Every structure is written in structure tokens, then in C-alpha cells.
Amino acid sequence: MTDVLLSLREVSRRFGGLSAVSGVSADILSGEIFGIIGPNGAGKTTLFNVVAGYFAPSSGTVFFDGANISGKSSDKIARLGIGRTFQAVTVFQEHTAKENLRRAAMVSRRYNPLVYFGTRNAGVEPDVLEQMARFTGLQHALDSRAGSLSYGQQKMLGIGMALMGQPRLLLMDEPAAGLHTSEKKEAAQLIRRLRDELGITVVLVEHDMPLVMGVCDRILVINRGVPLALGAPDQIKSDRAVIDAYLGEEYDFA
Ligand SMILES: Nc1ncnc2c1ncn2[C@@H]1O[C@H](COP(=O)(O)OP(=O)(O)OP(=O)(O)O)[C@@H](O)[C@H]1O
Ligand SMILES: [Mg+2]
Structure with a gap:
């Protein structure tokens, strides 16, 4: 079943x-x-x-x-x-993409870098923020101010932020x-x-x-x-x- x-x-x-x-x-x-x-x-x-x-x-x-x-x-x-992403873009415009991801992780208080990526890359130091950026296609935008990203990138960042809470359901x-x-x-x-x-x-x-x-x-x-x-x-x-x-x-x- x-x-x-x-x-x-x-x-x-x-x-x-x-x-x-x-x-x-x-x-x-x-x-x-x-x-x-x-x-x-x-x-x-x-x-x-x-x-x-x-x-x-x-x-x-x-x-x-x-x-x-x-x-x-x-x-x-x-x-x-249970994580969620929003209909409107809800990133912190003045912060970099990386800071947005980090902030989302801290807020979620469920943060354990080993869960998603560390265990998949045994022996590699888990740099979760970069892995998350790659997962959402933002690897070249991590240090950019979120407000300077395209609308599509900001929406991707919103998804990345929701993922930092390690949802089972999104x-x-x-x-x-x-x-x-x-x-x-x-x-x-x-x-x-x-x-x-x-x-x-x-x-x-x-x-x-x-x-x-x-x-x-x-x-x-x-x-x-x-x-x-x-x-x-x-x-x-x-x-x-x-x-x-x-x-x-x-x-x-x-
Ligand atoms: N906080 C609220 N207070 C009062 N009415 C609300 C509230 N939130 C939603 N509504 C009303 O509830 C109904 C459903 O709205 P909802 O936003 O859930 O629709 P939706 O299916 O998401 O629409 P859309 O596709 O436009 O996003 C609408 O009539 C809306 O005006
Ligand atoms: Mg709606």
C-alpha cells in the first residue's frame, strides 16, 4: 500500500x-x-x-x-x-542570494547540512549553500544582491529558501x-x-x-x-x- x-x-x-x-x-x-x-x-x-x-x-x-x-x-x-513557496516573490532584496538561503536555514531551525547533500558526497566537505544554489540553477548568482536577480532567479531563490527547511512536503x-x-x-x-x-x-x-x-x-x-x-x-x-x-x-x- x-x-x-x-x-x-x-x-x-x-x-x-x-x-x-x-x-x-x-x-x-x-x-x-x-x-x-x-x-x-x-x-x-x-x-x-x-x-x-x-x-x-x-x-x-x-x-x-x-x-x-x-x-x-x-x-x-x-x-x-511542510514547506511552502509563495505566489509573489518574497526574498530579501537587499541581501545576497547566499544570505537569503542562510537566513532561511536559520529560521527553519531544522537545519542539518548532512541530510540532503552531505551524505550524497561522502568525503567532500558539504557546502550546503553552494549545493542548494546549484540545485536551483543559481550557482553564479550566490553573491549577487537578490534584488538584482531576474524575476525568474528570484523565484528559484524562493524555492531554495523553502528547501533549506528540509521539507518532506512542499x-x-x-x-x-x-x-x-x-x-x-x-x-x-x-x-x-x-x-x-x-x-x-x-x-x-x-x-x-x-x-x-x-x-x-x-x-x-x-x-x-x-x-x-x-x-x-x-x-x-x-x-x-x-x-x-x-x-x-x-x-x-x-
Ligand atoms: N485573508 C483573506 N480575507 C478575506 N478574504 C480572503 C482572504 N484570502 C483570500 N480571500 C478570498 O478567498 C477567495 C479565494 O482566494 P484565493 O487567494 O485562495 O484564490 P486562488 O485560487 O489562490 O486565486 P489565484 O489563482 O488568483 O491566486 C477569494 O474570493 C479571496 O478574495
Ligand atoms: Mg492564489
Whole structure:
């Protein structure tokens, strides 16, 4: 049997009279790349905020690795091994890329350089920051001020910072938004390598359909907070309700 790493059971979140997330259930398997898609305002980021402990659910339960984490603080949830990247760039512009990575590691308080890279390079002194920079394609940018990096590089740095907390599960909120075509391809590769090389389970929120359909094992579609469909990319592409609510008839997946 495959392990369920993250389980959402009827998760809802209201803001006053608005049901931003309403009765969302899903089991995300360990080692899966799991997509969440839906129109603007569908509740995707709100769902991430609930899982990561920024908001408590109004009702429903979130289980991580079998433990009920509903309503725990974001700090505690991060330390349990759930990382996240943000829809907007959130790096410290005045600091170098290296300082941003180091700061993220210190903040996470789970830092142990041996875990990811040291053990893979027995005998080599583990310079984790450089390894992380290489992993995210920033090896030539480590000493540059983050604010001087391209938008795409800043987003990569944001991913690197999330990785410094050594998450088992990474929630990625629109990693490809604002990237050029070639950068999107690199982002897709990076997402696969997170899973394949680091063993991280990924939940991906993204509007770029070729990317989502290309990297995800399964996809959950939500619309106005309500789950609409859950299945493999091929099923989702041809789902009538999903086409009507989000994808549109003319969508070209080539
Ligand atoms: N802190 C908040 N207070 C009040 N309403 C909020 C809050 N956060 C989100 N909402 C509302 O909840 C709904 C869902 O928003 P959310 O940001 O989760 O959508 P989304 O699916 O991430 O959209 P997008 O694709 O545009 O990023 C929206 O109507 C939004 O205005
Ligand atoms: Mg969002």
C-alpha cells in the first residue's frame, strides 16, 4: 500500500460570509506530484494557507503523516516538515542570494547540512549553500544582491529558501507565474528533481496548464472553493465540468 502523506478531510475556510474553501477532501500520496488548479479566486492559496497553518480551517481536518495538524501554528507545521513557496516573490532584496538561503536555514531551525547533500558526497566537505544554489540553477548568482536577480532567479531563490527547511512536503504556489518559456521548462524539471532526487512530495498550484499536465501525477480541480474533479491529467483534460468552469473548449495542450 502506498503511504498517504497529506490528507484533507472536508476542509473548509470561511472569511465572514465568503466560503473561500468548501468541503475539500483529498489524499496526497508520499512521492506524488499533486496539482491543484482552478480559476482565480477558487481558493487554492487559501487551501495552502490552511495546510501550512497560516489560517485554521473553519471546519474539517488536515492530517500530515497520520497526525492531525489542523489549527497548529505555521511555525510548528514548518518544523514538522511542510514547506511552502509563495505566489509573489518574497526574498530579501537587499541581501545576497547566499544570505537569503542562510537566513532561511536559520529560521527553519531544522537545519542539518548532512541530510540532503552531505551524505550524497561522502568525503567532500558539504557546502550546503553552494549545493542548494546549484540545485536551483543559481550557482553564479550566490553573491549577487537578490534584488538584482531576474524575476525568474528570484523565484528559484524562493524555492531554495523553502528547501533549506528540509521539507518532506512542499506546497508550491504558482512557481511558473511570470517566467519566460525557457524558465518554465527549467521550473518543470526542478519540480521533478525535487521528487526524484530529494524525495520531496510536491503539491503544485499553477495556472500554466502544459506545465501542470506535464508534471503532475494527479490533479484536483476546485472552483469557488468547491472540489470539481480529481484524477490523472488525461481525465482532467477531458472532464466536461472542468472544461466548462476553467479550461475552456479551445485550450491547446500541445
Ligand atoms: N485573508 C483573506 N480575507 C478575506 N478574504 C480572503 C482572504 N484570502 C483570500 N480571500 C478570498 O478567498 C477567495 C479565494 O482566494 P484565493 O487567494 O485562495 O484564490 P486562488 O485560487 O489562490 O486565486 P489565484 O489563482 O488568483 O491566486 C477569494 O474570493 C479571496 O478574495
Ligand atoms: Mg492564489
